[in-house]
Amino acid sequence: MNTKKKFNISDYLKRKNVKRFSIFFVIATVFLIFSKLSTEYKQTIKLKVKLVNLEDEIILQNDSLNTISAYIETKGFSLLPLMFKDYKDIILDVKTDVTSIPNQFVFDVQKHQFLIEGQLGESYKLLSVKPDTLLLSYSKSESKLVPITLNSEISYAIGYDLKGNFEFNCDSVKIVGAKDQIDEISSIDTELLELKEVNTDISETIKLNTSEYDAIEIFPKFVSIKGEIARFTEGTVEVPVTLINKPNGLDINYFPKTVSLSYYVDLDNYNSIRSTDFSVVCDYLGIEDNQTFFVPKISKKPEFIKRIGIKQKRVDFIKL
Secondary structure (H helix, E strand, C coil): CCCCCCCCHHHHHCCHHHHHHHHHHHHHHHHHHHHHHCCEEEEEEEEEEEEECCCCCEEECCHHHCEEEEEEEEEHHHHHHHHCCCEEEEEEECCCCCEEECCEEEEECCCCHHHHHHHHCCCEEEEEEECCEEEEEEEEEEEEEEEEECCEEEEECCCEEEEEEEEECCCEEEEEEEHHHHCCCCCEEECCEEEEEECCCEEEEEEECCCCCCCCEEECCEEEEEEEEEEEEEEEEEEEEEEECCCCCCCEEEECCEEEEEEEEEHHHHCCCCHHHCEEEEEHHHCCCCCCEECCEEEECCCCCCEEEECCCCEEEEEC
16 A cells, blocks of 8 residues: 655755755855945935034034035945945045135035045045035124023922022023024023922032023033022011002092001011011002002012012092
């Protein structure tokens, strides 16, 4: 009785002729790749211009546009690096390779083909370049001092608050950049200072937020901040109301004659507060036609008061 032997792929692959074929296939592939890489190709590549020996105050504008298109002939081996970086760098010395006009460096591309070819190397043959002339825009940097603005989210423990104001180790920072850019900057924010349930003095070093100013240099980049934390309490005081800007010859009676102020103050200054430290006024010029009341406003208060409010929101009056 005849039986068919079951086909086994592993046994098949072990055969010597299959192994030989695999070896020859790999060798042929390698030779094919080397053959392709040894072939001459014509291709356009991008050359990115970089300037050296620039003066410190010179700032290049639109640096990403400072490129030359070069039509070259070379072997495939020389094109391999461009698979990972789509351009080659060309270094120009501003003292010898370019001419300067107001706000621009001028590079005569056609005239300096030898320079480009030399930096590309012997493996590249330069056939043509574009544009004929490359204009590299620049501006001269300027500097000015701007104040610092604290960006903070701080919560204090019950009964505690900041006494006075935060103090920086410097009241301003120096910004350096193109004039049209620094003219638009009026202050520099810190990065967010976030503190919770604070009941002791604050002393922190904070980085300035430079994320919006890529082309601007800021000195220093870090500042120190201190704040005195104290216990606070609320108080109230009765203050007489003063009428201002009343027309001559006009008699007015108003009520109430005094208003209550509530304030928030640190314990050290609580006992020193007097009613004479405050002033509340009603301005006749602030009323509208047929209006029969004033809106009282605080015109004087001690500087160390943290918060203050008037309990009476209006003062009624009649003309006699």
